[in-house]
Structure formats: structure tokens, C-alpha cells
Amino acid sequence: MLFSREYKKSDSIVNVGELRIGGTDPVNIFGPCAVESYRQTSSVASMLADRGLRIMRGGAFKPRTSPYDFQGLGEKGLEILAQIREQYGIAVVSEITAPEHVELAEPYLDVFQIGARNMQNFELLKAAGRTDMPILLKRGLSATLEEFLCAAEYILAEGNQQVILCERGIRTYEKSTRNTLDISAVPLLKQASHLPVMVDVTHSTGRKEIMLECARGALAAGADGIMAEVHPEPVMALSDNKQQMSFAEFDNFYTNLL
Numbered sequence: 712m713l714f715s716r717e718y719k720k721s722d723s724i725v726n727v728g729e730l731r732i733g734g735t736d737p738v739n740i741f742g743p744c745a746v747e748s749y750r751q752t753s754s755v756a757s758m759l760a761d762r763g764l765r766i767m768r769g770g771a772f773k774p775r776t777s778p779y780d781f782q783g784l785g786e787k788g789l790e791i792l793a794q795i796r797e798q799y800g801i802a803v804v805s806e807i808t809a810p811e812h813v814e815l816a817e818p819y820l821d822v823f824q825i826g827a828r829n830m831q832n833f834e835l836l837k838a839a840g841r842t843d844m845p846i847l848l849k850r851g852l853s854a855t856l857e858e859f860l861c862a863a864e865y866i867l868a869e870g871n872q873q874v875i876l877c878e879r880g881i882r883t884y885e886k887s888t889r890n891t892l893d894i895s896a897v898p899l900l901k902q903a904s905h906l907p908v909m910v911d912v913t914h915s916t917g918r919k920e921i922m923l924e925c926a927r928g929a930l931a932a933g934a935d936g937i938m939a940e941v942h943p944e945p946v947m948a949l950s951d952n953k954q955q956m957s958f959a960e961f962d963n964f965y966t967n968l969l
């Protein structure tokens with residue numbers, strides 16, 4: 712298998728502009744759950760750029776549990792991200808949810824995210840594999856590590872070697888967190904595969920009061936970076952309004968993570 716350490720012994724590095732994901736220093740990806748407006752997204756970009764961060768996230772196509780919830784701004788959201796990339800010189804990461812988004816989204820983005828709900832959308836994986844865009848692939852809600860790695864293989868097998876794995880919590884019986892962060896996935900994935908591994912502490916825990924400890928734990932376990940959500944006004948957010956950090960909460964999180 713192309714993902715495996717048997718196939719390639721040395722750690723793979725995914726290059727996003729001058730950023731090296733999987734290199735010696737962690738690369739963290741922060742930003743709002745969804746792109747809601749130019750104003751909201753640029754406010755986050757400006758705050759991140761002030762702290763020296765060179766990459767941000769923001770969803771334009773939001774895979775929501777309920778069809779009546781905010782679904783994202785779609786192409787308008789991608790346009791906002793591209794505008795922000797230009798203005799702040801910051802790389803942008805956003806989720807694509809259908810094979811036809813590949814061609815649509817490529818000019819606007821630096822990294823395609825494939826979310827937990829689409830980890831086994833094989834046509835999407837193959838379409839993403841036919842590009843040379845970096846792909847941030849999230850672990851499915853109930854996916855085993857083997858299934859997760861096989862999903863990555865679909866991308867690699869089409870020729871795209873720029874894959875980042877992202878642990879984002881799995882379904883268990885435990886109700887005190889949104890999902891159960893599987894820390895053991897980090898060293899297991901690093902041992903089985905040469906691909907970089909990130910950990911999303913927002914969607915795994917859903918609890919701001921433990922995100923810092925979980926992020927530290929992930930880095931100690933060998934993660935190549937952390938993903939977390941931050942919003943200028945979390946209570947007003949159109950998605951994930953309980954788990955996005957305010958700028959003050961983010962400051963505390965980020966300062967203590969370093």
C-alpha cells in the first residue's frame with residue numbers, strides 16, 4: 712500500500728506554500744467553522760496573521776446533520792476565502808463534499824479538506840486524487856484506522872501524494888464529549904504510515920475547556936499539527952456555536968500551546 716511505511720520509510724512532507732506539514736515544527740490550522748461573511752472571515756484572518764499564522768480554515772460547503780441548518784455559502788464562500796488569501800497572504804483550507812467541487816474549488820483554495828462524513832465517498836477521493844492539491848482527509852465518524860488509511864490510499868493511488876490524515880474523534884458511548892478523541896490513533900497512524908497526522912480538537916471534544924489539554928496531548932503523541940475553530944462572536948456563529956473559541960479564548964489556547 713502506498714500509505715505504508717513498508718512502501719516509504721521516511722516521513723512525507725506536505726508543502727502548502729512555504730509551510731511544511733509533517734516537518735520538524737507543527738503546523739496548526741485555525742479558523743471559523745464556516746465562512747459566514749467577508750467581515751467575519753477577514754476578522755479571523757487578520758487576528759491569525761497578527762499572530763504570525765500563515766494558514767487558516769473555513770467551510771464553504773458545510774455537511775450539516777439537519778438539512779434545515781446553515782449549509783454554507785458555497786461558491787460565494789470560496790470567493791471570500793480567495794479574497795482573504797490575496798489580502799493577508801494566508802493559505803486557505805476548505806471542505807469539498809462532491810466530485811464536481813474539485814474543479815470549482817481548485818482556483819480558490821490551497822488545501823482541500825475531505826470531511827468525516829465523506830471519508831468513504833470514493834468518487835470524491837478519486838477526483839481529489841487526480842489533482843495535485845494537498846488534501847486534508849478526516850477520519851470517518853465510525854471508521855477504523857484501517858478504513859481511514861484505505862481511504863487515503865484511494866487518493867494516493869490516483870497519483871496525488873499530498874495527503875494529511877486528521878483524527879477528529881470517533882463515535883463511542885461516552886456522552887460527555889461530542890466525540891471521543893482517539894489519541895492512540897496518532898502514534899498508530901505515524902507507525903503505519905509516512906503521511907502527516909493532524910488532530911482536530913474542536914470536533915473531537917466539542918468542549919472548549921479541555922481543548923488545550925487535548926491539543927497538548929496530541930502534540931506529545933506525535934501529531935504534526937492541531938486544528939481548532941475560532942470565531943469573532945461564537946454565540947452568533949451559524950454552525951458549531953458552542954465549540955468555537957472567541958479571540959480571547961483562542962489567545963489563551965494558542966499562547967499555552969506554544
Ligand code: PEP
Binds near residue numbers: 879
Ligand atoms: C469541519 O472541519 O468543518 C468538519 C465538518 O469536521 P468533520 O468532518 O470532522 O466533522
Ligand code: MN
Binds near residue numbers: 744940950
Ligand atoms: Mn465545525
